[in-house]
Amino acid sequence: MKTKRLTTLGLLMALAFVLSYVEYLLPLNIGIPGAKVGLANLVVMVALYSIGSKDALLLSFVRVLLVGFTFGNMAMMLYSMAGAVLSFFAMLLFKRTKLFTATGVSVIGGVFHNVGQIIVAIFVLETASLIYYLPFLIIIGTVSGVVIGIISSMIITRIKI
Amino acid sequence: MKKNDVYLIICILVVCGGIALITNLVTRAKTTDAAVAVVTIDGSEYGRFPLDVDTEETIRFEDGSYNTLTIHDGICDISEASCPDQICVNHMPIQYNGQNIVCLPNKLVVTIENGEEDDIDGMTH
Numbered sequence: 001m002k003t004k005r006l007t008t009l010g011l012l013m014a015l016a017f018v019l020s021y022v023e024y025l026l027p028l029n030i031g032i033p034g035a036k037v038g039l040a041n042l043v044v045m046v047a048l049y050s051i052g053s054k055d056a057l058l059l060s061f062v063r064v065l066l067v068g069f070t071f072g073n074m075a076m077m078l079y080s081m082a083g084a085v086l087s088f089f090a091m092l093l094f095k096r097t098k099l100f101t102a103t104g105v106s107v108i109g110g111v112f113h114n115v116g117q118i119i120v121a122i123f124v125l126e127t128a129s130l131i132y133y134l135p136f137l138i139i140i141g142t143v144s145g146v147v148i149g150i151i152s153s154m155i156i157t158r159i160k161i
Numbered sequence: 162m163k164k165n166d167v168y169l170i171i172c173i174l175v176v177c178g179g180i181a182l183i184t185n186l187v188t189r190a191k192t193t194d195a196a197v198a199v200v201t202i203d204g205s206e207y208g209r210f211p212l213d214v215d216t217e218e219t220i221r222f223e224d225g226s227y228n229t230l231t232i233h234d235g236i237c238d239i240s241e242a243s244c245p246d247q248i249c250v251n252h253m254p255i256q257y258n259g260q261n262i263v264c265l266p267n268k269l270v271v272t273i274e275n276g277e278e279d280d281i282d283g284m285t286h
Contacts, residue, residue, distance in 0.1 A: 075265065104166035111173060121263070126204040127270050129261055135181035142173045150162070 008161055009055055016043035016063040024071050037144045038110055040067075044088065045106050045152035050161040053092050060084045075124070079117045086116030102156060103149030110145030111138050184259075192258040193275045198237040200230065203268040212237060212256065212273070220269065228269050237271060239264065 019039040040063060047056035064084045068077030090112035094105045114137035122130050200207040200220065210216055212235045219229045219241075228249065229241040238254035239262055249264035261272040 073266075079265075099165050100169060101163050101166055103162045104169045107166070107170055107173065121265070125201075125263065125265075125268060125270055127201065127261070127263070127272070129259055129272055130263065132184060132259060132261070135177040135184070138177045139174060139181070142170060142177075146170060149166075153162075 005051075005055070008051060009059060012043050012047055012051075012059055013062060013066075016040045016059060017066055019043060020063065020067045021071070024067075038113060038141075038148060041087070041106065041109055041113070042148050042152050042155075044084075045091075045102060045109070045148060046155050046159075046161075048091060048095065048105075049102060049152075049156045050159075053095075057088055060088050078124070079120050082120040083113040083116040086119075087111075087113035101149075102153035103146060106149030106152060107142050107145035110141035110143075110148065112141075114138060114141040188257045188259045191275070192256070192273070196235075196256075196258060196273055196275055198230065198232060198255075199272050199274050201270045201272065207269075209274075210237075222267060226267055228264055228267055230271060237262075237273065239271065242267070 017040075019042065023036060023039050043063075044056055044060045047059050061081075061084070064077060064080045068074075068080060072080070087109040091105050091109040094100055094108045100108075115134070118130055118134055118137060122128055194213065196212045198210045198212060200210070202220070202222075207220065208218070210218065210230065210232055212232055214232065215234070216232045217229065217240075219227055221227045226243040227241075228239055228243075231238050231240040236254045236256045239249040239252065242250050242264060244264055244266035246266065249262050249269070252262045255262055255271070255273055258273055258275050261270055263270050
């Protein structure tokens with residue numbers, strides 16, 4: 001059982017890592033900073049529904065550390081960490097209410113990922129006017145959340161980990 | 162997807178779309194002719210550039226990185242930068258009060274502010 005958990009986590013970790021890399025290679029330039037599809041959230045979503053919240057949190061945490069050390073820098077890691085942690089707990093909360101399916105939970109994840117990053121950016125840059133970006137980023141987070149949610153619910157129903 | 166998911170998505174989109182529209186209209190209405198681009202580096206002000214004067218200013222940092230600020234026809238843009246992500250360069254140009262361009266790697270923020278003579282305080286003097 002322990003070996004199975006270890007291999008599953010390792011596999012999902014590698015998947016999240018690769019998806020982060022793909023996203024790093026193909027940035028989305030639409031004039032708004034921080035707009036992303038959030039492909040790695042796909043793995044966190046699948047983990048949340050299939051292997052439980054504790055392991056999903058661990059996965060999300062290790063992913064941010066690995067990606068930060070490999071492709072980014074300390075500042076970037078700080079932003080990702082704030083976004084990842086906030087979005088994870090928001091998703092967990094919404095999943096526990098049992099009112100929403102994977103799509104709704106994923107939308108909340110996308111929205112709070114951006115909210116977390118903006119909050120850190122406001123503190124780091126000491127510029128409260130960044131809040132102007134928030135409505136746009138939340139809309140983008142919603143759209144990407146819907147996409148990720150639909151894909152992950154397909155995966156969750158088809159693959160039993 | 163269930164009904165609740167759809168409601169959630171519609172709620173978020175309507176609320177944020179509304180807020181974005183209102184703030185956009187308000188900033189447009191509030192912008193005066195004497196607007197300036199204020200450049201801030203790591204929290205402290207670097208300089209103010211009036212939007213009605215065409216300028217090109219290269220801001221150089223101690224570590225060799227730079228951002229080039231261009232003001233042309235009352236529109237402010239970052240035309241060139243040394244940062245790896247180039248988010249500030251790809252950012253759409255700004256011209257209305259409160260809009261800003263941020264370069265996270267260089268900790269640089271460009272914000273549009275109204276000129277001092279149009280402040281409420283300025284008028285009551």
